[in-house]
Amino acid sequence: MSSARRADRRRGRRAARVAVGALVAAAAAVVVLPAVPAQAAPAKVVYLTFDDGPSPRYTPQVLALLSQYGVRATFFEIGQNVAAYPGVTRQVGAQGHSVQNHSWSHPDLRKVSKSAFQYQVTATDARIRAQTGTTPTCLRPPYGGVNGAVRSGAAGLGKSIQLWSVDPQDWARPGRAAIERRVLDAVKPGSVILLHDGGGDRGQTVAALPGILRTLKSRGYTFALLPCR
Numbered sequence: 001m002s003s004a005r006r007a008d009r010r011r012g013r014r015a016a017r018v019a020v021g022a023l024v025a026a027a028a029a030v031v032v033l034p035a036v037p038a039q040a041a042p043a044k045v046v047y048l049t050f051d052d053g054p055s056p057r058y059t060p061q062v063l064a065l066l067s068q069y070g071v072r073a074t075f076f077e078i079g080q081n082v083a084a085y086p087g088v089t090r091q092v093g094a095q096g097h098s099v100q101n102h103s104w105s106h107p108d109l110r111k112v113s114k115s116a117f118q119y120q121v122t123a124t125d126a127r128i129r130a131q132t133g134t135t136p137t138c139l140r141p142p143y144g145g146v147n148g149a150v151r152s153g154a155a156g157l158g159k160s161i162q163l164w165s166v167d168p169q170d171w172a173r174p175g176r177a178a179i180e181r182r183v184l185d186a187v188k189p190g191s192v193i194l195l196h197d198g199g200g201d202r203g204q205t206v207a208a209l210p211g212i213l214r215t216l217k218s219r220g221y222t223f224a225l226l227p228c229r
């Protein structure tokens with residue numbers, strides 16, 4: 001092969017690499033595009049979610065506020081808390097909210113065996129089903145810990161993984177005003193807002209809720225349940 005032809009082939013390979021790079025960039029760009037056509041205004045919907053309950057103390061306070069504002073939310077509950085406070089879970093379901101699966105004892109599901117993973121999910125399903133009559137179809141892995149094993153384990157149990165897009169870190173108790181401001185600064189149509197009704201003192205979360213609900217309503221938002229059964 002002449003050196004000129006070798007140079008040609010090198011250029012060809014380089015061009016192919018550039019083309020693949022452009023394709024990868026284009027694919028990445030597609031991912032960040034909104035799911036609705038650019039000309040249509042996205043629906044002003046937000047998804048409120050509460051993790052780590054039920055709590056006999058804070059969940060009823062959250063429920064009272066949601067009811068006062070006519071808002072529905074999705075609760076990702078911990079199985080062992082459902083076992084301890086089944087009546088609270090029943091109340092959440094009876095008020096039209098969605099009760100979904102947040103594992104049995106809140107481990108990082110990336111670090112448990114396959115059989116432990118199955119137990120974490122199915123034991124929680126059973127406790128929730130006993131109170132609401134409905135088997136959760138959504139799983140929120142604790143800490144948002146997702147990898148290939150968690151993804152395939154969830155899929156094998158018929159679960160869709162649901163994370164969040166707005167996290168005010170209310171669990172760290174930064175103060176009512178900070179929780180409220182962090183949510184209201186970050187929220188946009190389609191946001192999934194992460195709050196906590198269990199797992200510790202959630203007084204600040206409860207205190208932040210009226211301002212969050214009032215302001216989002218005044219901005220024209222409606223509140224929907226996540227697409228779980």
Ligand SMILES: [Zn+2]
Pocket residue numbers: 051052102106142143
């Ligand atoms: Zn959690």
